[in-house]
Amino acid sequence: MKKSRLYLFGVLLLLAFAGFSFTAFKDSMTPYVSYERAREGDRVVQVAGALEKGSYSYAAARESLFFTLQDPKSKQTLRVRYKGLKPANFEDAISIVAIGHYDPKAQEFEANKLLVKCPSKYQGAEVEKTYS
Amino acid sequence: MDYLSHLYLPGAVALWSALLFSLAAMWGYALALSGDSGALSFARRSYSFFALSIFLTAVVLSLSLMARDFRIEYVYQYSGMDLPGYYQFAAFWAGQKGSFMIWLFWGTMLGLLVRRTTGRNEPAVMGIYTLTLLGLLLILVRENPFVMLRQTPVDGQGLNPLLQDNWMVIHPPIMFIGYAATAIPFSFAMASLWRRKYDGWAARAFPWALGGFLVLGTAILMGGYWAYKTLGWGGYWGWDPVENASFIPWLFGTVLIHGLYMERTKGRYRRANYVLTFLTYISVLYGTFLTRSGVLADFSVHSFVDLGISGWLTLLLGGFMALGLYLIVTRWKEIPTEPNEDPFLSRGSFLVLGTISILAAALLITAGTSAPLLTRFMESQSQVGPSFYNKVNLPIAMLVALLLSFVPYLTWKGTPWRELLRKMALPIAFGVIVAVAAAVWRVRDAFHLVFILLAALALATNLQKTVDKFRAGGIKALGGYLTHVGVGVILLGIIASAGYDKSTKVTLTQGVPHKVEAMTLTFKRFIPRVGREKERMEIEVARAGQKPFMVYPKMFMNDRTRQMMVNPDIKTSPFQDLYVSPIEFDPGQPKLQLAKGQTGQVGDMEIRFIRFNLEMEGNAMVAMQQGKPVTIGAELAITRQGRTVNATPLYRLDASRGTFEAPPLSLPGGATIAVAGINAGSGAVQLDVSGVASPARLSIDVTEKPLIQLVWGGLYVVLIGGILTLIQRARQARVLEGLEVLEG
Numbered sequence: 047m048k049k050s051r052l053y054l055f056g057v058l059l060l061l062a063f064a065g066f067s068f069t070a071f072k073d074s075m076t077p078y079v080s081y082e083r084a085r086e087g088d089r090v091v092q093v094a095g096a097l098e099k100g101s102y103s104y105a106a107a108r109e110s111l112f113f114t115l116q117d118p119k120s121k122q123t124l125r126v127r128y129k130g131l132k133p134a135n136f137e138d139a140i141s142i143v144a145i146g147h148y149d150p151k152a153q154e155f156e157a158n159k160l161l162v163k164c165p166s167k168y169q170g171a172e173v174e175k176t177y178s
Numbered sequence: 179m180d181y182l183s184h185l186y187l188p189g190a191v192a193l194w195s196a197l198l199f200s201l202a203a204m205w206g207y208a209l210a211l212s213g214d215s216g217a218l219s220f221a222r223r224s225y226s227f228f229a230l231s232i233f234l235t236a237v238v239l240s241l242s243l244m245a246r247d248f249r250i251e252y253v254y255q256y257s258g259m260d261l262p263g264y265y266q267f268a269a270f271w272a273g274q275k276g277s278f279m280i281w282l283f284w285g286t287m288l289g290l291l292v293r294r295t296t297g298r299n300e301p302a303v304m305g306i307y308t309l310t311l312l313g314l315l316l317i318l319v320r321e322n323p324f325v326m327l328r329q330t331p332v333d334g335q336g337l338n339p340l341l342q343d344n345w346m347v348i349h350p351p352i353m354f355i356g357y358a359a360t361a362i363p364f365s366f367a368m369a370s371l372w373r374r375k376y377d378g379w380a381a382r383a384f385p386w387a388l389g390g391f392l393v394l395g396t397a398i399l400m401g402g403y404w405a406y407k408t409l410g411w412g413g414y415w416g417w418d419p420v421e422n423a424s425f426i427p428w429l430f431g432t433v434l435i436h437g438l439y440m441e442r443t444k445g446r447y448r449r450a451n452y453v454l455t456f457l458t459y460i461s462v463l464y465g466t467f468l469t470r471s472g473v474l475a476d477f478s479v480h481s482f483v484d485l486g487i488s489g490w491l492t493l494l495l496g497g498f499m500a501l502g503l504y505l506i507v508t509r510w511k512e513i514p515t516e517p518n519e520d521p522f523l524s525r526g527s528f529l530v531l532g533t534i535s536i537l538a539a540a541l542l543i544t545a546g547t548s549a550p551l552l553t554r555f556m557e558s559q560s561q562v563g564p565s566f567y568n569k570v571n572l573p574i575a576m577l578v579a580l581l582l583s584f585v586p587y588l589t590w591k592g593t594p595w596r597e598l599l600r601k602m603a604l605p606i607a608f609g610v611i612v613a614v615a616a617a618v619w620r621v622r623d624a625f626h627l628v629f630i631l632l633a634a635l636a637l638a639t640n641l642q643k644t645v646d647k648f649r650a651g652g653i654k655a656l657g658g659y660l661t662h663v664g665v666g667v668i669l670l671g672i673i674a675s676a677g678y679d680k681s682t683k684v685t686l687t688q689g690v691p692h693k694v695e696a697m698t699l700t701f702k703r704f705i706p707r708v709g710r711e712k713e714r715m716e717i718e719v720a721r722a723g724q725k726p727f728m729v730y731p732k733m734f735m736n737d738r739t740r741q742m743m744v745n746p747d748i749k750t751s752p753f754q755d756l757y758v759s760p761i762e763f764d765p766g767q768p769k770l771q772l773a774k775g776q777t778g779q780v781g782d783m784e785i786r787f788i789r790f791n792l793e794m795e796g797n798a799m800v801a802m803q804q805g806k807p808v809t810i811g812a813e814l815a816i817t818r819q820g821r822t823v824n825a826t827p828l829y830r831l832d833a834s835r836g837t838f839e840a841p842p843l844s845l846p847g848g849a850t851i852a853v854a855g856i857n858a859g860s861g862a863v864q865l866d867v868s869g870v871a872s873p874a875r876l877s878i879d880v881t882e883k884p885l886i887q888l889v890w891g892g893l894y895v896v897l898i899g900g901i902l903t904l905i906q907r908a909r910q911a912r913v914l915e916g917l918e919v920l921e922g
Binding site: 052063066067070071073074075076077078079083091109130131132133 | 562762
């Protein structure tokens with residue numbers, strides 16, 4: 047009698063935790079999306095692309111970096127703003143992943159994290175660093 | 179034959195012999211299993227030759243690397259002339275093929291030891307174990323590491339600069355011993371199911387499970403240390419898929435150890451232990467599949483590309499899953515069980531709850547790591563961020579700490595509340611004191627305070643029990659408790675260093691003090707490369723009432739790849755680490771353009787351009803008309819601290835080749851000056867000045883990480899506790915061996 051109540055409690059606890067985990071899972075998901083999808087601006091997403099040549103500027107005083115990403119396939123572009131110090135070797139990046147959300151007012155993607163891949167001839171060892 | 183001519187035969191032949199001998203060993207073990215007693219010695223001999231072949235394969239690969247034989251593609255891809263000997267050797271495991279090779283190498287060598295501990299089960303255990311090795315071997319036979327290039331390059335491509343670190347020499351091989359070791363309990367368990375002999379395997383597999391847990395734990399500790407100390411990732415753990423791929427088997431292994439302990443002491447967990455050996459081994463294969471097949475290439479910092487082995491890895495994973503599940507499902511009903519009749523407040527119940535908790539953590543981390551795979555067919559592929567792992571693991575860690583606090587004073591039969599609380603009075607007082615101290619310090623989050631209370635409680639009860647055990651009988655039976663002390667220490671270290679670190683990103687101007695929190699940071703100077711010592715930044719850190727000290731983070735260009743490399747510097751003090759990682763360096767060396775008679779300022783130097791001198795090495799105008807190389811001098815008057823010197827840096831132009839040369843000229847005070855260009859139209863000279871106090875700027879990330887030493891210290895305690903337990907369990911397994919011999 048007492049034991050079965052204990053089991054019931056345990057099962058309920060497990061279910062509650064499973065629900066909690068599922069929510070945490072969904073909340074921390076950052077899907078890879080197209081620029082169009084990112085422009086809907088309703089959630090945190092990640093976008094990837096190449097740095098458009100000569101498109102970046104860095105405002106040292108405000109520590110803000112602005113650049114344009116270009117989708118290698120569709121050739122679409124997306125203007126990105128990143129508040130933070132300019133990552134080393136940023137100019138040489140072959141591919142950049144920006145994680146954040148689209149700001150419809152400024153018509154810019156506001157990144158709070160950047161993953162910068164620099165060219166490397168090493169197989170499978172592109173030097174990639176995360177900046178947040 | 180074309181294929182053959184492009185293989186380095188000494189290595190390839192050794193590898194093929196290994197395949198042959200491993201198949202022979204399998205066949206021999208299979209015959210022995212079906213009752214042919216003569217086949218066993220054949221199988222043993224075959225296995226020995228298999229091990230010898232693998233050993234030779236590894237020797238050939240190492241020698242090729244040491245000899246820098248760039249004909250071999252693998253050597254060409256991962257090493258180079260400029261690499262010191264130990265990195266040249268470490269290039270062995272720098273690539274995929276070499277990683278599988280070292281894994282297979284350890285696996286095969288471990289097999290030589292495993293077969294001495296199998297007792298009468300040798301044919302079944304070793305048969306299955308050899309099968310797991312065969313899976314790896316097939317990958318290597320297909321992706322042969324001895325493929326040769328059509329032409330011999332003069333130099334290799336070098337080793338990825340990020341891997342040129344002392345930890346690269348030691349961390350990966352240890353990791354692969356841990357990986358290889360997970361196949362051992364799996365083989366024991368599957369052999370037991372195969373033969374329908376459900377007793378005895380747990381005692382024999384126990385030391386191996388403990389050994390694997392220890393080695394893998396050591397490797398994870400080293401990996402975290404590497405990430406923290408040299409890679410400048412800011413922390414020891416980032417929930418990256420590659421990190422998770424080693425952590426998940428370790429967690430399953432932790433559960434397995436507790437399951438085996440239950441089986442050995444109470445005869446419980448007999449079914450579960452089969453599943454747990456299965457999960458531990460399969461999670462290694464699954465992690466390898468995730469990180470090596472390219473499915474996560476876009477999501478991991480380590481990003482491995484697909485080498486064309488995804489198919490093989492899938493087959494390997496699927497094959498062993500099918501084998502394991504088939505055996506477990508078909509034998510399930512036959513496996514003897516003991517009913518759970520423990521009262522709630524007993525060691526048995528708490529162990530069950532604890533193992534379920536850790537199992538839940540392992541499964542959740544697996545789910546998180548698999549997110550890109552799980553969401554592959556959804557609208558958009560996703561990964562989950564660190565927040566998921568932190569959120570779900572925090573309550574689990576709290577529950578585990580709570581359970582750990584009680585376990586030492588719970589008996590199997592059950593302990594009444596009153597007695598429990600009496601024995602735990604001192605530890606409870608300790609936990610409360612620690613929590614109050616944390617609240618006074620700066621922990622305001624109630625959830626975190628409870629976490630700290632529980633972690634301190636777990637530490638204290640287990641420490642008290644460790645001391646009691648030590649007084650009662652030496653170090654024989656205290657390993658488990660000591661391990662749990664370590665867990666409490668680690669949890670305290672994690673919450674303090676990860677939850678209460680203070681990170682600031684600042685840009686420092688050379689020589690100008692900058693306030694960050696309670697510190698004053700001054701970027702003193704850039705120190706150029708001296709010998710093997712890379713370029714460093716000197717930063718002074720001053721705190722009120724303390725002697726100022728220097729930190730030297732490194733920032734240098736890799737000569738080969740032109741990549742900017744960054745190494746943080748860490749100042750460790752008793753209660754915290756100060757972690758300084760460079761982000762960007764602007765040397766601030768100005769280019770000066772001066773017209774004739776004009777004066778410019780660089781730092782504390784005043785530079786006046788007097789005139790061009792065309793008579794430095796013969797008349798420049800004549801040389802130019804003859805099409806010969808031309809030398810022009812720029813006559814400068816340089817005033818520093820009231821003293822004026824004259825200097826004439828040269829500019830040599832070879833118009834026919836289109837090249838020029840401008841040797842830098844040293845100036846008093848350590849600066850150098852060189853002509854960067856001549857503007858013939860305006861008669862102006864461009865000058866490059868370096869090594870002078872023109873304000874250079876350095877951007878850094880400064881982080882204070884409180885009590886991070888507890889993480890490392892706690893891990894050491896866990897490992898020491900594990901070693902003590904291993905010694906004890908290995909002794910018991912040997913006693914069992916003796917009994918079997920007595921029984922005849």
